[in-house]
Amino acid sequence: MTVVRIVRYALWAAVALMLVGLGTVYYLRESGEGPLLASSIKGGPFNLVDQTGSPVTEAALKGHPSAMFFGYTFCPDICPTTLYDMTELMGELGPDADKLKVYFVTVDPERDTQAVMAEYLSAFDPRFTGLTGSREEIDRIIAAYRVYARKVERDEGPYLMDHTATVYLLDGEGALTGTLDYHEATETAVAKLRRLIGSG
C-alpha cells in the first residue's frame, strides 16, 4: 500500500466520520433525544433580588431545571404574553410544574423596581420569580446568558427596550440546554419542558 493510498483512505474515513457526526447531530436535534441544544452558555455569577426582596444568586439555579426569560414591564405585548403563556404551560405540566423554577429577569431595572415586579407578577403564576437589581448586576446576568438588551431613547415619550424574547431552558447547573421560541406551539413547548424536568 502506497503512502498516497493510505492518505486517501484516511481522508475518506475522516469524511465518513464527519457525515456520521453531522447525521447524529441532526438526528438528535430532530428526534429531541439528548441535550436540546449543545451550548456554551453556562451562565455566571450574579447578585439580584426577587420580587419579595430576597437575594438571589446563581446558586439558586443549581439542582433543578429552570426556564428563564428577559423582558420589562413597560412592554404591552410580548412580555405579558410570555408570562401568560408560561402560566398556562405551568398548568399543562400539572404537578410536574413544581420541579421547574421560572425566572422573569428585567432588562430595565431603573423602572422595574422590586415593588413594580411584585405587583406585575401578581397577575401570573405565583411560583414565578422576578429578578431585578442594580444596573451592573442586571448587566452581568445579561452578559452571562448572552442576552441582547438595548435601551432605545426617543425624542418624545419614554424610552423603550429591545431585548431577546426567547425563553431559555436551563439545566441543573444553570447552563443553557434549550429554548422556547416566541409563539412556539403549546404541545411542543410542553414536550420540551417535560424533557427538561425529566418527566417526558
Place this chain on the structure above:
Amino acid sequence: MRIPVLAAVAASLLSAVAFAAEPLKVGDLEIEGLWARATPPGAVVAGGFMTITNTGASGDTLVGVASPVAGIGEVHEMKVEDGVMTMRPLDGGLPIPAGGTVTLKPGGYHIMLVDLKAPLKKGEDVPVTLTFEKAGTVEATFHVAPIGAPGPVADHSMGEGE
C-alpha cells in the same frame, strides 16, 4: 321623561346595539374588532388592537391616538427577529391603503397606551379617539379582553360577571 330626551336615549341605545354588529365608520374607513388586553397590576402600558378597512379610492393614515385612561397614545410596530423583540412607534403613522385592510394584533401593529392612570380590567370599555389624516377623528371603544388573550372576546354587551 320628555320626548326629545327619550328619543336621544333610544337613539343612543340603538347606536350601541348597531355598534356591536356593524363596523364603526368614518369617511371611507370601517373599523371593527376593537379590543385591548387587560394589564397586570402596576403596568403603565397597554396594547390596543383593531381591524381597519379602507373602502375608498385613496389611502389614509392612522396618525393619532388619545384616551382619557392614558397620558400618551402611540401607534407601534412590534417585531421579533432572530429572537430579539423590537418595538418602535410609527413616526409617519400607520398607512391604510386604498381598498386595503390593516389588522393591529398581538405580534404586529398595536396601539400603545402609555402612562395608564389605572390598570385595564377584563370586561371594561376604554374610550379612545382615533385620528386619521383624511377621514378625520372618530370616537371608538376598546373592549378589554383578559391578559394574554390572543384576540378580542365575544360580544360582552349582554352583561358579564365582572
